[in-house]
Amino acid sequence: MTDDLNxxxxxxxxxTPRPDLARRAENIALAQKNFAxxxxxxxxxxxxxxxxxxxxxxxxxxxxSTITTKGGLTATTALVACGFLIMTPQGQDLxxxxxxxxxxxTEFNRAIVPPEAVSGSATVAAPREDTFASQPQDIATAPxxxxxxxxxxxxxxxVTAKSLPQVTADADILxxxxxEIAEGMTQGQAMxxxxxxxxxxxxxxxxxxxxxxxAPERVVVAPPPQADDAMVSPAPSTESFANIAASPLKITAxxxxxxxxxxxxxxxxxxxxxxxxxxELPPREAVRIEEMINYFPYDYPTPDAGEAPFRPTVTTFQxxxxxxxxxxxxALQGRSPEMTARPPLNLVFLIDTSGSMDDPAKxxxxxxxxxxxxxxxxxxxxxxxxxxxxxxxxxxxxxxxSERTTIxxxxxxxxxxxxxxxxxxxxxxxxxxxxxxEAGEVSRIILATDGDFNVGIDNPDALKDFIADRRETxxxxxxxxxxxxxxxxxxxxxxxxxxxGTAAYIDTLSEAQKVLVDQLSGALFPIAGDVKVQxxxxxxxxxxxxxxxxxxxGLRREEFNNDAVDAGELGAGHAVTAIYEVTPVGSPAQLxxxxxxxxxxxxxxxxxxxxxxxxxxxxxxxxSQLLKTPITGNGAxxxxxxxxxxxxxxxxxxxxxxxLGDWGYADAITLxxxxxxxxxxxxxxxxxxxxxxxxxxxxxx
Amino acid sequence: MRMMTSDExxxxxxxxxxxxxxxxxxxxxxxxxxxFCFRLTxxxxxxxxxxxxxxxxxxxxxxxxxxxxKVTTWLYRVAVNAAHDRRRKRATYAKAxxxxxxxxxxxxxxxxxxxxxxxxxxxxxxxxxxxxxDTLALVLDDMTHAQAAEVLQVPEGTVSWRISEAxxxxxxxxxxxxxV
Numbered sequence: 001m002t003d004d005l006n007x008x009x010x011x012x013x014x015x016t017p018r019p020d021l022a023r024r025a026e027n028i029a030l031a032q033k034n035f036a037x038x039x040x041x042x043x044x045x046x047x048x049x050x051x052x053x054x055x056x057x058x059x060x061x062x063x064x065s066t067i068t069t070k071g072g073l074t075a076t077t078a079l080v081a082c083g084f085l086i087m088t089p090q091g092q093d094l095x096x097x098x099x100x101x102x103x104x105x106t107e108f109n110r111a112i113v114p115p116e117a118v119s120g121s122a123t124v125a126a127p128r129e130d131t132f133a134s135q136p137q138d139i140a141t142a143p144x145x146x147x148x149x150x151x152x153x154x155x156x157x158x159v160t161a162k163s164l165p166q167v168t169a170d171a172d173i174l175x176x177x178x179x180e181i182a183e184g185m186t187q188g189q190a191m192x193x194x195x196x197x198x199x200x201x202x203x204x205x206x207x208x209x210x211x212x213x214x215a216p217e218r219v220v221v222a223p224p225p226q227a228d229d230a231m232v233s234p235a236p237s238t239e240s241f242a243n244i245a246a247s248p249l250k251i252t253a254x255x256x257x258x259x260x261x262x263x264x265x266x267x268x269x270x271x272x273x274x275x276x277x278x279x280e281l282p283p284r285e286a287v288r289i290e291e292m293i294n295y296f297p298y299d300y301p302t303p304d305a306g307e308a309p310f311r312p313t314v315t316t317f318q319x320x321x322x323x324x325x326x327x328x329x330x331a332l333q334g335r336s337p338e339m340t341a342r343p344p345l346n347l348v349f350l351i352d353t354s355g356s357m358d359d360p361a362k363x364x365x366x367x368x369x370x371x372x373x374x375x376x377x378x379x380x381x382x383x384x385x386x387x388x389x390x391x392x393x394x395x396x397x398x399x400x401x402s403e404r405t406t407i408x409x410x411x412x413x414x415x416x417x418x419x420x421x422x423x424x425x426x427x428x429x430x431x432x433x434x435x436x437x438e439a440g441e442v443s444r445i446i447l448a449t450d451g452d453f454n455v456g457i458d459n460p461d462a463l464k465d466f467i468a469d470r471r472e473t474x475x476x477x478x479x480x481x482x483x484x485x486x487x488x489x490x491x492x493x494x495x496x497x498x499x500x501g502t503a504a505y506i507d508t509l510s511e512a513q514k515v516l517v518d519q520l521s522g523a524l525f526p527i528a529g530d531v532k533v534q535x536x537x538x539x540x541x542x543x544x545x546x547x548x549x550x551x552x553x554g555l556r557r558e559e560f561n562n563d564a565v566d567a568g569e570l571g572a573g574h575a576v577t578a579i580y581e582v583t584p585v586g587s588p589a590q591l592x593x594x595x596x597x598x599x600x601x602x603x604x605x606x607x608x609x610x611x612x613x614x615x616x617x618x619x620x621x622x623x624s625q626l627l628k629t630p631i632t633g634n635g636a637x638x639x640x641x642x643x644x645x646x647x648x649x650x651x652x653x654x655x656x657x658x659x660l661g662d663w664g665y666a667d668a669i670t671l672x673x674x675x676x677x678x679x680x681x682x683x684x685x686x687x688x689x690x691x692x693x694x695x696x697x698x699x700x701x
Numbered sequence: 702m703r704m705m706t707s708d709e710x711x712x713x714x715x716x717x718x719x720x721x722x723x724x725x726x727x728x729x730x731x732x733x734x735x736x737f738c739f740r741l742t743x744x745x746x747x748x749x750x751x752x753x754x755x756x757x758x759x760x761x762x763x764x765x766x767x768x769x770x771k772v773t774t775w776l777y778r779v780a781v782n783a784a785h786d787r788r789r790k791r792a793t794y795a796k797a798x799x800x801x802x803x804x805x806x807x808x809x810x811x812x813x814x815x816x817x818x819x820x821x822x823x824x825x826x827x828x829x830x831x832x833x834x835d836t837l838a839l840v841l842d843d844m845t846h847a848q849a850a851e852v853l854q855v856p857e858g859t860v861s862w863r864i865s866e867a868x869x870x871x872x873x874x875x876x877x878x879x880x881v
Binding site for chain 1: 707709715720723724727728731732735736739740745748749752753756757758759760761763767768769771840841864868871
């Protein structure tokens with residue numbers, strides 16, 4: 001028997017008692033007293049976005065934390081004890097443990113739910129007694145002992161029939177009790193009672209780590225004032241992400257032209273990695289598929305000398321997740337200029353030193369990252385450092401990169417403290433950059449922050465207008481995000497897109513190595529500005545199409561030819577990939593029916609699938625140039641295209657998009673693992689590992 | 702977006718002085734923490750006291766959290782350390798059980814069904830060395846070997862080895878009992 005830990009575990013679970021409520025209250029009060037003492041002052045806890053609006057439960061907590069005298073403890077303990085006494089049937093043995101009615105219920109739960117759910121029952125059961133204690137008048141009319149037989153039979157059949165999860169069973173018990181109390185109620189009325197009871201239990205159900213997704217739905221059913229608890233506050237996350245719904249399926253006959261700006265950011269991939277390594281699936285809003293695809297270096301054909309600064313390659317091949325559609329894979333490969341011949345560089349490090357940066361994954365990692373980058377600079381490059389907290393300040397005046405010690409000392413002297421004033425810092429950084437600028441040099445501000453722009457302009461729109469004004473001066477802005485917790489992805493995106501720079505998220509030193517060392521030239525030296533992509537599909541060949549990712553980068557059709565409209569920059573050596581899923585005419589995968597009254601056939605004009613047009617500006621120029629190439633039929637995908645497709649699939653799985661059918665993580669892993677290519681830096685191997693992690697996590701949900 | 706504030710965010714806010722976040726965090730984890738303490742100590746009263754020790758010390762420990770691990774992992778590590786401290790202290794004074802403790806002991810004794818099994822289990826767990834018992838307590842709490850290793854700050858292989866040792870010891874005890 002003991003050779004199987006499961007038996008031991010079941011036994012242990014059965015033996016584990018529930019915590020004594022009085023002791024629980026006492027211990028929690030003790031902890032809160034110590035917590036309050038430790039804060040050093042009697043100031044009340046400041047409500048933050050994390051704790052959300054205060055509700056009844058929070059009020060009780062605050063009361064417990066403030067009444068910490070002996071008398072207060074005695075009073076609360078006595079109150080709880082009285083509550084229990086009222087619950088027990090009159091004349092029952094007074095020494096009987098107050099929670100025994102619940103024990104009966106819990107044991108029946110053990111009998112019918114799978115063992116792994118049992119540990120949850122203890123957690124749910126105790127707070128549930130709280131609920132009862134607060135409504136003694138309801139329960140007192142119905143002796144719990146009399147209820148028990150009914151409960152057992154009714155609930156057993158109920159639960160086995162529907163095979164409801166544990167929490168629902170508990171809610172049903174409550175419903176049954178409510179129904180018993182109001183005898184003669186109809187089933188419909190009883191259901192109403194369920195809704196109410198369920199809502200009351202919701203805050204405690206939330207404690208169940210195993211089913212966090214379930215709880216908010218329950219609150220939605222009927223949010224009563226009681227459920228207004230800190231733990232279920234509607235929007236408690238302090239992270240915000242820039243994303244919108246997945247690009248919708250377009251019908252070629254109605255909308256043959258698709259236009260978007262390129263995106264060379266990588267922040268989303270690093271965010272996804274950071275979430276997965278923490279053991280949680282990333283929030284769907286954090287997944288931007290194009291940034292995941294473009295995170296990886298690809299071995300696309302490079303442009304020949306004398307051609308445009310980048311070379312487009314288009315491949316069409318079978319969609320991995322749908323036998324009846326095709327992927328149109330558009331790859332742009334930027335030229336890698338001679339690094340020895342590069343112009344001198346003026347860098348202004350704009351560093352957030354607000355209190356929130358005081359975290360091993362933020363300021364210390366940032367210092368290490370910049371130290372790595374410093375080795376990549378050449379003696380004639382110049383570096384300045386501006387920090388911003390409550391007020392902005394120049395830490396290091398423009399200094400030649402050869403004076404390494406001075407720069408490192410300035411970097412080390414940075415310490416976190418105070419609020420964040422993003423705009424004050426930005427203004428000063430642009431002013432410093434202006435003083436450094438000379439003809440023929442490249443100026444760039446590198447903003448490093450955890451995303452906290454909590455003083456001054458905190459509206460992304462106002463901030464990006466400011467930056468859009470400034471990029472005309474020739475100073476570009478890149479944004480590096482650090483740390484999790486209050487990362488403001490939306491602002492980061494807005495800043496980098498409008499500053500003609502890139503947004504990257506740095507979670508580890510190896511990511512810093514990738515962004516600031518291995519791909520430094522791409523991050524700092526633009527070879528083509530305002531790169532726009534426009535594809536016109538041929539309705540005779542393509543019935544429907546769908547752009548995968550690029551949701552935040554869409555442009556209107558007429559904006560393609562308008563040189564005043566901003567778009568993404570392509571850095572030296574950068575590769576950009578965009579993937580369309582297209583449904584050929586007559587394919588069984590077509591989702592929309594042909595129209596009855598519209599002209600039914602399109603003239604067979606060409607066997608081209610579509611036509612690709614690209615616009616870009618040479619650095620420093622105002623007039624765009626046009627590249628065009630037709631998209632033709634079937635091809636065989638290479639390693640690079642296959643890997644990009646695997647990542648596109650992975651991103652869609654993380655977003656929960658519904659275009660993939662049965663294709664799952666296992667297929668993405670197989671496809672990605674088989675197409676890792678040379679993978680000098682190990683990025684693709686890491687991606688496969690992340691897919692495995694995501695697969696396990698999605699199963700655990 | 703509707704989602705629950707993560708434990709990690711709550712812990713961060715608590716470390717920054719947010720009392721409500723600390724209260725939510727503790728309320729969320731108290732029952733699980735207590736169950737784990739029971740597994741570590743094998744006795745209800747001991748578990749209550751151990752939980753109290755942890756609650757008393759938790760605010761000061763919060764500063765050491767620093768988001769390097771999941772809150773549960775960190776909390777379990779605090780619990781294991783507190784259990785060590787407690788065992789060390791117990792050698793120096795005799796524990797006087799009073800008040801709620803006595804009441805609970807009586808109550809536990811009344812649960813006749815489970816008592817036999819519980820006694821055997823408690824005795825068996827107590828017969829194991831402290832390291833084996835801590836490790837077993839973690840694994841019985843649905844932790845993987847890797848997670849247990851993170852809590853105990855030992856290599857995963859050590860956890861696996863300890864579990865197999867614990868299984869062996871328990872099996873031997875059971876066989877012994879069956880013979881008798």
